[in-house]
Amino acid sequence: MGSSFRFLFALFCAVPALSLPASPYEVKESVHPPHGWVQHSAPSPSHGIELRIGLPQPNFGVLETHLYEVSDPDHHRYGQHLSKEEVEELIAPHPDSLDAVNDWLASHGIQEEDVTRSPGKDWVTLKLPVELVEKMLDTKYHVWKHTKTGDYIVRTTSYSLPIHLHEHVDVIQPTTMFGQFKPFRSTISKVEAAPATPAANSLGSLVNPATGLTIDASCNVTITVSCLQQLYNAVGFTPSAKGNSIGITGYLEEFANFADLQQFFAQQVPAAENSSFKVVSVNNGLNNQSDPGFEANLDVQFAFGISHPITPTFFTTGGSPPFIPDDDTPTDTNEPYLNWLDFILSQENIPLSISTSYGDDEQTVPEAFAKRVCADFAQLGARGTSVIFSSGDNGVGDGDSNPATQTCFTNNGRNETKFIPVFPATCPFVTSVGATDNVAPEVAVSSFFSGGGFSNYFSRPPYQDVVVPNYLKTELAPGTFEGLFNPEGRGFPDISAQGDRFEIIVGGQAFLIGGTSASSPTVNGFISLLNDVRLKSGWPALGFLNPFIYKKGFAGFTDILSGHNSGCGTPGFNVTKGWDPVTGFGTPNFGKLKELILEVTGA
Known part of the structure; x- marks a missing residue:
């Protein structure tokens, strides 16, 4: 367990969450477990999860237009590909989304030095104990076993977010994903x-x-x-x-x-x-x-x-x-x-x-x-x-x-x-x-x-x-x-x-x-x-x-x-x-x- 992870786990156990205006939770995503997966047990409260939070990309439609224009052999822009910086500017989340997610993370004791951001700032990654993730997402994780392969994963079939956050978060994983990448x-x-x-x-x-x-x-x-x-x-x-x-x-x-x-x-x-x-x-x-x-x-x-x-x-x-x-x-x-x-x-x-x-x-x-x-x-x-x-x-x-x-x-x-x-x-x-x-x-x-x-x-x-x-x-x-x-x-x-x-x-x-x-x-x-x-x-x-x-x-x-x-x-x-x-x-x-x-x- 890394030092940053241990610090967050200790902080979660010792310090109450910061106070923010109350916003009731509402289900963000819910799935039925895929065939072959059955509940096996409860994970250890300290089990590590690398949580990824995807923020909305309000200008993705503009990026898509650029993509089709530079890829269309009949368009005058064919082959005029975008730079790394131009792409990152187009997929950047709105500042309001960044602020809303940052405030929510801070309310659970998570600071900027605890997170990693993608180049366009549209993905936030952080390693947390499952017990803290359950509190943040108002959910319960289980260890699931695949009856044919014998594989085990830690997942939930539903998670929630404060209502005010729904428009500022596209997706959070690993939560409901049971894929077997092969x-x-x-x-x-x-x-x-x-x-x-x-x-x-x-x-x-x-x-x-x-x-x-x-x-x-x-x-x-x-x-x-x-x-x-x-x-x-x-x-x-x-x-x-x-x-x-x-x-x-x-x-x-x-x-x-x-x-x-x-x-x-x-x-x-x-x-x-x-x-x-x-x-x-x-x-x-x-x-x-x-x-x-x-x-x-x-x-x-x-x-x-x-x-x-x-x-x-x-x-x-x-x-x-x-x-x-x-x-x-x-x-x-x-x-x-x-x-x-x-x-x-x-x-x-x-x-x-x-x-x-x-x-x-x-x-x-x-x-x-x-x-x-x-x-x-x-x-x-x-x-x-x-x-x-x-x-x-x-x-x-x-x-x-x-x-x-x-x-x-x-x-x-x-x-x-x-x-x-x-x-x-x-x-x-x-x-x-x-x-x-x-x-x-x-x-x-x-x-x-x-x-x-x-x-x-x-x-x-x-x-x-x-x-x-x-x-x-x-x-x-x-x-x-x-x-x-x-x-x-x-x-x-x-x-x-x-x-x-x-x-x-x-x-x-x-x-x-x-x-x-x-x-x-x-x-x-x-x-x-x-x-x-x-x-x-x-x-x-x-x-x-x-x-x-x-x-x-x-x-x-x-x-x-x-x-x-x-x-x-x-x-x-x-x-x-x-x-x-x-x-x-x-x-x-x-x-x-x-x-x-x-x-x-x-x-």
């Missing part, structure tokens, strides 16, 4: 005898009928960097522009191994041998070289292998270890991507494209919190960074990867059956990536993944106003899946890429791995190459991708015309010509995209 990785199998030189092709060649490109037939068995370069029309391209950068986020003690990367490069990207990546620690994140992670190695090996020699960074974000009842050492925190966002938004220089292969079932993340996190991703886009997320691995279903046991129940207390979208992939300010399989032709991955569908939290963004209604009208017969999804919601994914049988090195051994966890870093690598083309021609990086993709860029993607995304006892949605909620617009054709991105220059 990597979107579906299959792992050990390769007993991996080829020493994957480029050597003993199986002949195939021609992709959709593109006319020739691909090694071995790519139908094992996906390598060379396979992706062939399939996506980037053979022979070497980036050379200065100032380019690419990032990968790592969470949940997934560590990227340097020795494994060198072995991977020796086999698949010889030109990259003896190069490495920068490690940036967030929230005391580690990169333990004795414990290589499948997810982290997959992400860095393929993203950095495709994009070499563009400057690579691996962000390792520390998260609390699994909470153990009666153990006061761990601090139960929020989803770790908020820790990462706090950090990255405070930096002057951030990678121009960043991918994340993790997420939650949308309904396990409270709507108010999801919308605030999504707004943070909008800040990254406004500053010129492409933010890329995996679309999930369970089709239209929930986090249970076994189709026989998928329930797809809602968390609204009525046990309704509905499709389960995935967050942050449903955030309209990120680019969501689904998964494909095979190479001649590519199809949607059939083995129960390539997450897709429609958000229940986020309405349809303007860039989807044509393609989504067209899909719903032409591809779904009246009444199809009625009541199972929100037809007015943000559709996802936006695009897709290969997502199965990727050969990676972990602990010096070769493995095959799959999931949209593979698709997201793949797209990240190719977006980084496109940024190289832009920068070399004197133009800004692509930034927020979706307005470009939906208006012009779709012509640079290969449409996927076979497959569906099963789940919830249904076949899920079907792929179709054009955009669909399985593979989006399809997979990248680097050669075509390279031409398209040079046609849009702004003023």
